[in-house]
Amino acid sequence: MNKYSDKVGEAKRRLGIVGHSAGLTRAIEVALLIAPTDVSVLVTGESGVGKEAFPQLIHQNSIRKHGPYVAVNCGAIPEGTIDSELFGHKKGSFTDAVTERRGYFEVADGGTIFLDEVGELPMATQARLLRVLESGEFMKVGSSEVQRTDIRVVAAT
Structure with missing residues (x-):
């Protein structure tokens, strides 16, 4: 597990995102990484x-x-x-x-x-x-x- 796994799960629940692929998880991690910028x-x-x-x-x-x-x-x-x-x-x-x-x-x-x-x-x-x-x-x-x-x-x- 990486440092974003809890945040990724929370984001998926909040927005109704369904899926567990590595690509989807990475895209959400990138979105969370750039969000504060x-x-x-x-x-x-x-x-x-x-x-x-x-x-x-x-x-x-x-x-x-x-x-x-x-x-x-x-x-x-x-x-x-x-x-x-x-x-x-x-x-x-x-x-x-x-x-x-x-x-x-x-x-x-x-x-x-x-x-x-x-x-x-x-x-x-x-x-x-x-x-x-x-x-x-x-x-x-x-x-x-x-x-x-x-x-x-x-x-x-």
Whole structure:
């Protein structure tokens, strides 16, 4: 038994993870090891293997655990609205923008955002995401004002 075996068992119970393979155990150990850090994380794996459990595990064991946890399925949001959903928009910035809207990066400030199917994002949105990753800065759709967010990004593809 290693020093993480109790923590691995507790994490599996809390998140409903079923399985006992060495690969699964090692993946949970790595998630627990990086959770206290503040690095961005990319979770990879075949479709249907339960990748969505790892961002929750990381968030629940991080210094951001008392902050918001926002999960976004990037593949389910239409290309025409993805920037508004992620970054928010100003009132009047497009036809249906009758009020100002906070985006997921603003809502998740102080916590963790999980971007599932991040590879499905349009290239222009990926460029805006890179700016958030590098500097914590973004602009709402229709705004020239730079906003800051303090988030941890966990992505899956």
